[in-house]
Amino acid sequence: MNNIGAPNVLDRWKNVGELLQDPEHQEVVRKLEEELKEGKSSLGIFRAIGKREKKKHGEMKGSRMVAYLHIPMRYIESKYLSCLTGLTKPDILPMGVGGLGLHDLGMRLNEIWKSV
Structure with missing residues (x-):
């Protein structure tokens, strides 16, 4: 888990590391897990931002x-699902697309389609 991951605008912590250092973090996580078990979630809202890609040799990547x-x-999410990440890799699961960027997804799906 990335301990320096950016916060959402509604988070009271600056990053994951700060959450884990908060004495109340276990209670916060426990309450959220209970909500999820009941099919509810007060924090299951995605925040989207634009991110510039790093330049390679002075060329803009977009x-x-x-x-x-x-x-x-x-x-x-990391606690319960991080163990599944490896199972989505194409070399482990022939239909897997894990570890691929969206820009490679179409080519990967085309390869899978041709092999079926």
Whole structure:
């Protein structure tokens, strides 16, 4: 988990590391988990921002949109789903697209379609 991940505008923590250092973080996470078990979520709202890509050799790569959840929700997402990331890799699961950028997704889906 990225401890320096950016906050959402409604977060009271500056990053994940600050959440984990908060003595109340376990209670915040526990309450959010209970909400999720009931099919509710006060923090299950994505925030989207534009992000410029790094330049390579002076050439502009462009930009993309990044969507992310509130810090406690990202913590829960990582807690329960991070173990599944490896299973989405194409070399493990033939239909997997994990680790690929959206710009490569179309080519990957085309490869899968041709192989079926």
